[in-house]
Amino acid sequence: xxxxxxxxxxxxxxxxxxxxxxxxxxxxxxxxFFWYRQYSGKSPELIMFIYSNGDKEDGRFTAQxxxxxxxxxLLIRDSQPSDSATYLCxxxxxxxxxxxxxxxxxxxxxxP
Amino acid sequence: EPEVTQTPSHQVTQMGQxxxxxxxxxxxxxxxxxxxxxxxxxxxxxxxxxxxxISEKSEIFDDQFSVERPDGSNFTLKIxxxxxEDSAMYxxxxxxxxxxxxxxYFGPGTRLTVL
Numbered sequence: 001x002x003x004x005x006x007x008x009x010x011x012x013x014x015x016x017x018x019x020x021x022x023x024x025x026x027x028x029x030x031x032x033f034f035w036y037r038q039y040s041g042k043s044p045e046l047i048m049f050i051y052s053n054g055d056k057e058d059g060r061f062t063a064q065x066x067x068x069x070x071x072x073x074l075l076i077r078d079s080q081p082s083d084s085a086t087y088l089c090x091x092x093x094x095x096x097x098x099x100x101x102x103x104x105x106x107x108x109x110x111x112p
Numbered sequence: 113e114p115e116v117t118q119t120p121s122h123q124v125t126q127m128g129q130x131x132x133x134x135x136x137x138x139x140x141x142x143x144x145x146x147x148x149x150x151x152x153x154x155x156x157x158x159x160x161x162x163x164x165x166i167s168e169k170s171e172i173f174d175d176q177f178s179v180e181r182p183d184g185s186n187f188t189l190k191i192x193x194x195x196x197e198d199s200a201m202y203x204x205x206x207x208x209x210x211x212x213x214x215x216x217y218f219g220p221g222t223r224l225t226v227l
Contacts, residue, residue: 031213
Protein backbone atom coordinates (compact mmCIF):
# COMPACT_ATOMS: atom_id res chain seq x y z
CA UNK A 1 0.00 0.00 0.00
CA UNK A 2 1.46 3.31 -1.06
CA UNK A 3 0.97 5.93 1.61
CA UNK A 4 1.32 9.66 1.54
CA UNK A 5 1.20 11.25 4.96
CA UNK A 6 0.57 14.84 5.87
CA UNK A 7 -0.09 16.56 9.16
CA UNK A 8 -3.76 17.47 8.88
CA UNK A 9 -3.29 20.61 10.94
CA UNK A 10 -4.82 23.05 11.25
CA UNK A 11 -1.71 25.14 10.82
CA UNK A 12 -2.09 28.82 11.67
CA UNK A 13 0.46 31.47 10.79
CA UNK A 14 0.30 35.25 10.94
CA UNK A 15 0.22 37.24 7.74
CA UNK A 16 3.71 37.78 6.38
CA UNK A 17 5.19 34.72 8.10
CA UNK A 18 6.58 31.57 6.52
CA UNK A 19 4.27 28.56 6.42
CA UNK A 20 5.94 25.16 6.31
CA UNK A 21 3.99 22.14 5.09
CA UNK A 22 5.37 18.63 5.21
CA UNK A 23 4.70 15.35 3.45
CA UNK A 24 6.22 11.89 3.70
CA UNK A 25 5.70 9.00 1.33
CA UNK A 26 6.19 5.27 1.63
CA UNK A 27 7.13 4.20 -1.91
CA UNK A 28 10.87 4.68 -2.34
CA UNK A 29 10.40 4.40 -6.11
CA UNK A 30 8.31 7.58 -6.26
CA UNK A 31 9.71 10.08 -8.73
CA UNK A 32 7.38 13.02 -8.98
CA PHE A 33 5.92 15.17 -6.26
CA PHE A 34 3.19 17.71 -6.64
CA TRP A 35 1.69 20.31 -4.37
CA TYR A 36 -1.92 21.25 -4.94
CA ARG A 37 -3.98 23.86 -3.16
CA GLN A 38 -7.65 23.14 -2.51
CA TYR A 39 -10.10 25.72 -1.31
CA SER A 40 -13.16 24.37 0.47
CA GLY A 41 -15.55 22.78 -1.99
CA LYS A 42 -13.24 23.41 -4.93
CA SER A 43 -10.93 21.28 -7.03
CA PRO A 44 -7.19 20.80 -6.49
CA GLU A 45 -5.17 23.57 -8.13
CA LEU A 46 -1.54 22.90 -8.99
CA ILE A 47 0.99 25.04 -7.15
CA MET A 48 4.22 23.38 -8.19
CA PHE A 49 6.01 20.11 -8.76
CA ILE A 50 9.47 18.80 -7.99
CA TYR A 51 11.38 15.80 -9.31
CA SER A 52 14.96 16.27 -8.12
CA ASN A 53 16.46 16.37 -4.67
CA GLY A 54 16.93 19.85 -3.31
CA ASP A 55 14.96 23.05 -3.50
CA LYS A 56 12.80 24.47 -6.24
CA GLU A 57 11.52 28.02 -6.00
CA ASP A 58 8.54 29.59 -7.74
CA GLY A 59 7.64 33.04 -6.50
CA ARG A 60 6.68 32.85 -2.84
CA PHE A 61 6.67 29.05 -2.92
CA THR A 62 9.61 26.71 -2.39
CA ALA A 63 9.36 22.96 -2.67
CA GLN A 64 12.02 20.84 -1.00
CA UNK A 65 12.63 17.18 -1.76
CA UNK A 66 14.75 14.65 0.10
CA UNK A 67 14.35 11.25 -1.52
CA UNK A 68 16.65 9.53 0.96
CA UNK A 69 14.34 10.57 3.78
CA UNK A 70 11.22 10.18 1.59
CA UNK A 71 10.21 13.67 2.52
CA UNK A 72 8.87 16.62 0.58
CA UNK A 73 7.90 20.01 1.91
CA LEU A 74 6.38 23.26 0.76
CA LEU A 75 7.37 26.63 2.14
CA ILE A 76 5.17 29.65 1.61
CA ARG A 77 6.94 32.93 2.22
CA ASP A 78 5.13 36.16 3.07
CA SER A 79 1.92 34.24 3.73
CA GLN A 80 -1.28 36.03 2.75
CA PRO A 81 -4.84 35.46 3.97
CA SER A 82 -5.63 34.27 0.44
CA ASP A 83 -3.21 31.39 1.01
CA SER A 84 -5.64 29.97 3.54
CA ALA A 85 -6.62 26.60 2.08
CA THR A 86 -5.88 22.92 2.30
CA TYR A 87 -2.59 21.90 0.73
CA LEU A 88 -2.43 18.47 -0.87
CA CYS A 89 0.73 16.52 -1.49
CA UNK A 90 0.53 14.12 -4.45
CA UNK A 91 3.06 11.50 -5.43
CA UNK A 92 3.64 9.62 -8.65
CA UNK A 93 6.33 7.35 -9.99
CA UNK A 94 7.18 4.28 -11.97
CA UNK A 95 5.62 1.99 -9.41
CA UNK A 96 2.31 3.83 -9.36
CA UNK A 97 1.43 3.73 -13.02
CA UNK A 98 -0.16 7.03 -13.90
CA UNK A 99 -2.23 7.49 -10.81
CA UNK A 100 -1.50 10.13 -8.24
CA UNK A 101 -1.52 9.19 -4.59
CA UNK A 102 -2.72 12.05 -2.44
CA UNK A 103 -2.22 12.83 1.20
CA UNK A 104 -5.17 13.94 3.30
CA UNK A 105 -3.95 17.53 3.12
CA UNK A 106 -2.86 20.16 5.62
CA UNK A 107 -5.28 22.94 6.44
CA UNK A 108 -3.53 26.32 6.54
CA UNK A 109 -5.00 29.48 8.02
CA UNK A 110 -3.19 32.77 7.56
CA UNK A 111 -4.29 35.22 10.22
CA PRO A 112 -4.44 38.89 9.12
CA GLU B 113 -5.79 29.43 -20.34
CA PRO B 114 -7.16 25.98 -21.26
CA GLU B 115 -8.99 24.20 -18.48
CA VAL B 116 -10.88 21.03 -17.75
CA THR B 117 -14.62 21.53 -17.48
CA GLN B 118 -17.19 19.29 -15.82
CA THR B 119 -20.96 19.10 -15.83
CA PRO B 120 -23.13 19.14 -13.87
CA SER B 121 -21.64 20.93 -10.90
CA HIS B 122 -24.08 19.18 -8.58
CA GLN B 123 -26.08 16.02 -9.18
CA VAL B 124 -28.67 14.66 -6.79
CA THR B 125 -29.97 11.17 -7.39
CA GLN B 126 -31.88 8.40 -5.69
CA MET B 127 -30.08 5.27 -4.60
CA GLY B 128 -30.12 2.68 -7.36
CA GLN B 129 -30.35 5.21 -10.16
CA UNK B 130 -27.77 5.59 -12.90
CA UNK B 131 -25.78 8.79 -13.22
CA UNK B 132 -23.45 10.07 -15.90
CA UNK B 133 -20.86 12.65 -15.04
CA UNK B 134 -19.37 14.59 -17.93
CA UNK B 135 -15.97 16.11 -18.49
CA UNK B 136 -14.29 18.01 -21.28
CA UNK B 137 -10.52 17.57 -20.89
CA UNK B 138 -7.99 20.12 -22.09
CA UNK B 139 -8.08 19.90 -25.85
CA UNK B 140 -4.59 18.66 -26.67
CA UNK B 141 -4.32 16.29 -23.71
CA UNK B 142 -4.30 12.58 -24.37
CA UNK B 143 -4.72 11.03 -20.92
CA UNK B 144 -7.82 11.35 -18.84
CA UNK B 145 -8.57 10.47 -15.24
CA UNK B 146 -11.35 10.30 -12.72
CA UNK B 147 -10.77 10.83 -9.03
CA UNK B 148 -13.21 11.10 -6.18
CA UNK B 149 -13.12 12.80 -2.81
CA UNK B 150 -15.53 11.81 -0.10
CA UNK B 151 -16.24 14.72 2.21
CA UNK B 152 -13.35 15.25 4.60
CA UNK B 153 -11.24 12.50 3.06
CA UNK B 154 -8.37 12.31 0.62
CA UNK B 155 -8.57 12.49 -3.14
CA UNK B 156 -8.65 8.92 -4.48
CA UNK B 157 -7.82 7.65 -7.93
CA UNK B 158 -10.55 5.79 -9.80
CA UNK B 159 -9.42 5.25 -13.38
CA UNK B 160 -7.18 6.45 -16.17
CA UNK B 161 -8.02 6.34 -19.87
CA UNK B 162 -5.99 6.60 -23.03
CA UNK B 163 -6.65 5.83 -26.66
CA UNK B 164 -10.22 4.75 -25.92
CA UNK B 165 -9.15 2.21 -23.36
CA ILE B 166 -8.83 2.02 -19.61
CA SER B 167 -5.13 2.00 -18.82
CA GLU B 168 -5.39 1.65 -15.08
CA LYS B 169 -8.10 1.40 -12.45
CA SER B 170 -8.26 1.20 -8.69
CA GLU B 171 -10.13 -1.20 -6.44
CA ILE B 172 -12.85 1.40 -6.07
CA PHE B 173 -13.61 1.22 -9.79
CA ASP B 174 -15.77 -1.89 -9.73
CA ASP B 175 -18.35 -3.16 -12.20
CA GLN B 176 -20.76 -0.37 -11.24
CA PHE B 177 -18.46 2.14 -12.88
CA SER B 178 -17.64 2.66 -16.52
CA VAL B 179 -15.94 5.34 -18.58
CA GLU B 180 -16.34 6.37 -22.15
CA ARG B 181 -15.14 8.92 -24.63
CA PRO B 182 -18.26 9.17 -26.78
CA ASP B 183 -16.85 11.83 -29.08
CA GLY B 184 -13.72 13.87 -29.63
CA SER B 185 -14.20 16.10 -26.65
CA ASN B 186 -16.26 14.49 -23.88
CA PHE B 187 -15.12 11.98 -21.30
CA THR B 188 -17.80 10.44 -19.12
CA LEU B 189 -18.05 8.46 -15.91
CA LYS B 190 -21.15 6.33 -15.49
CA ILE B 191 -22.29 4.83 -12.21
CA UNK B 192 -24.91 2.22 -13.02
CA UNK B 193 -26.67 1.76 -9.70
CA UNK B 194 -25.70 4.42 -7.22
CA UNK B 195 -25.21 3.68 -3.55
CA UNK B 196 -25.24 6.02 -0.60
CA GLU B 197 -21.48 5.66 -0.29
CA ASP B 198 -20.98 6.97 -3.83
CA SER B 199 -21.79 10.43 -2.51
CA ALA B 200 -18.63 12.43 -3.12
CA MET B 201 -16.96 15.05 -5.28
CA TYR B 202 -15.85 13.55 -8.56
CA UNK B 203 -12.95 15.23 -10.29
CA UNK B 204 -11.93 14.73 -13.86
CA UNK B 205 -8.29 15.39 -14.75
CA UNK B 206 -6.21 15.32 -17.89
CA UNK B 207 -2.56 15.31 -18.85
CA UNK B 208 -0.58 15.61 -22.05
CA UNK B 209 1.49 12.47 -21.58
CA UNK B 210 1.52 9.27 -19.59
CA UNK B 211 4.82 10.19 -18.01
CA UNK B 212 4.98 9.97 -14.26
CA UNK B 213 6.46 13.46 -14.29
CA UNK B 214 3.56 15.02 -16.14
CA UNK B 215 1.12 17.25 -14.31
CA UNK B 216 -2.53 16.34 -14.11
CA TYR B 217 -4.92 19.28 -14.35
CA PHE B 218 -8.17 18.97 -12.47
CA GLY B 219 -11.64 20.12 -13.40
CA PRO B 220 -13.93 21.91 -10.93
CA GLY B 221 -15.66 18.71 -9.91
CA THR B 222 -19.18 17.34 -9.76
CA ARG B 223 -20.73 16.96 -6.34
CA LEU B 224 -22.79 13.76 -6.37
CA THR B 225 -25.37 13.34 -3.65
CA VAL B 226 -27.10 9.97 -3.41
CA LEU B 227 -30.27 9.94 -1.32
